Amino acid sequence: MRAFRYARASDPGAAATMVAGTPDAAYLGGGTNLVDLMKLGVLRPGLLVDVSRLPFDVVDHRPDGGVLIGGAVRNAGLVRDEGIRRRYPAVARAVLAGASGQVRSQATVAGNLLQRTRCPYFQNTGTPCNKREPGSGCSAIRGAHRDLAVIGTSDACVASHPSDLAVALAAYDAVVEVRRPDGIERLVPLRDLHRLPGDTPWIETVLEPGDLITGVQLPAPPEGALATYRKVRDRWSYAFAVVSVAAVLRRGAGGRLDEVRLALGGVAPKPWRLRATERLLTGTDPTDDEVRAATRAGFADARPLPDNAFKIDLAADLVAAVLRDLRGAGS
Ligand SMILES: Cc1cc2nc3c(=O)[nH]c(=O)nc-3n(C[C@H](O)[C@H](O)[C@H](O)COP(=O)(O)OP(=O)(O)OC[C@H]3O[C@@H](n4cnc5c(N)ncnc54)[C@H](O)[C@@H]3O)c2cc1C
Numbered sequence: 001m002r003a004f005r006y007a008r009a010s011d012p013g014a015a016a017t018m019v020a021g022t023p024d025a026a027y028l029g030g031g032t033n034l035v036d037l038m039k040l041g042v043l044r045p046g047l048l049v050d051v052s053r054l055p056f057d058v059v060d061h062r063p064d065g066g067v068l069i070g071g072a073v074r075n076a077g078l079v080r081d082e083g084i085r086r087r088y089p090a091v092a093r094a095v096l097a098g099a100s101g102q103v104r105s106q107a108t109v110a111g112n113l114l115q116r117t118r119c120p121y122f123q124n125t126g127t128p129c130n131k132r133e134p135g136s137g138c139s140a141i142r143g144a145h146r147d148l149a150v151i152g153t154s155d156a157c158v159a160s161h162p163s164d165l166a167v168a169l170a171a172y173d174a175v176v177e178v179r180r181p182d183g184i185e186r187l188v189p190l191r192d193l194h195r196l197p198g199d200t201p202w203i204e205t206v207l208e209p210g211d212l213i214t215g216v217q218l219p220a221p222p223e224g225a226l227a228t229y230r231k232v233r234d235r236w237s238y239a240f241a242v243v244s245v246a247a248v249l250r251r252g253a254g255g256r257l258d259e260v261r262l263a264l265g266g267v268a269p270k271p272w273r274l275r276a277t278e279r280l281l282t283g284t285d286p287t288d289d290e291v292r293a294a295t296r297a298g299f300a301d302a303r304p305l306p307d308n309a310f311k312i313d314l315a316a317d318l319v320a321a322v323l324r325d326l327r328g329a330g331s
């Protein structure tokens, strides 16, 4: 590993000043992704500014029924919060479906959202990768892409986004609180935080240099909502999603689905809301086959590759199973 400097920030302003004023500086959350990538030689920051001890480490349930999750809250701490487990079960389940207890104790909420793709070529400095080295080419498209994205991709990059938590937050319409280096706060809907690769796959979010994630706002869940998160993976632990789904729904008279929100992981370069599927299912009491058909319709713009086209059928089965379970749970 190359030498680098380390500084522990005492307040957000000092953190931003250090990062904004140093071209090769990076914020350090729990370090469970950043430090791994430094060991692999993929990232080479000269200064790490540790923001994990800033006072953004509280889960604050608000009088309006929403909740503010501090950016420095550890993933394990988020799941320990009784209000999160009870009112946002898809969030709790998503976090528990990721990594290991040891990693969850270290990883922060902000770092989880900004963790980098697990594309094997991105992590291997000996192979071309447009995301790691702009213009070098994409090794995955003709190589190993079974675990990568099928929708939202480009000819430059087909990497999938790895975070389980981000998928659940997308289903709850989360909003990310960002503090700019000049101290101004801005709100970024989670759906807009991550960018699609297009011709510039190395630009992964809408954040500017020095922007600090201080928290995530979750609006109150819909009244009487049923919600869950389910993840298909190759092994029970230490495995990222092949496909995952976060579902939040509300049933009305006669079993009709009055509201349906579906976010998928493992299929796209960002948490992927299946908007067309949500529209098709809302107001209906669908059979499993109708849910599968509606989910496939949500993939109308997909660009699957030979080894990952199976993800669309897998997603259709997974959404059908999750809605069946949730509707049973609510009856
Ligand atoms: C063995 C293993 C298995 C895993 N399995 C899963 C899994 O199944 N599902 C899953 O979702 N994840 C999984 N992970 C990934 C893990 O969840 C992430 O590494 C972790 O969430 C990253 O959080 P962190 O705080 O350690 O981030 P760091 O590594 O510290 O930082 C990640 C990125 O976020 C930036 N950053 C950190 N904090 C801020 C901030 N406040 N503002 C702006 N930028 C910031 C950093 O600069 C860096 O670019 C796994 C990790 C390991 C090691």
Ligand code: SF4
Residues within 6 Å of the ligand: 117, 119, 120, 121, 122, 128, 129, 130, 131, 132, 137, 138, 139, 140, 141, 148, 156, 157, 158, 159, 201
């Ligand atoms: S899919 Fe993206 S991250 Fe993977 S090799 Fe291609 S350009 Fe790199």
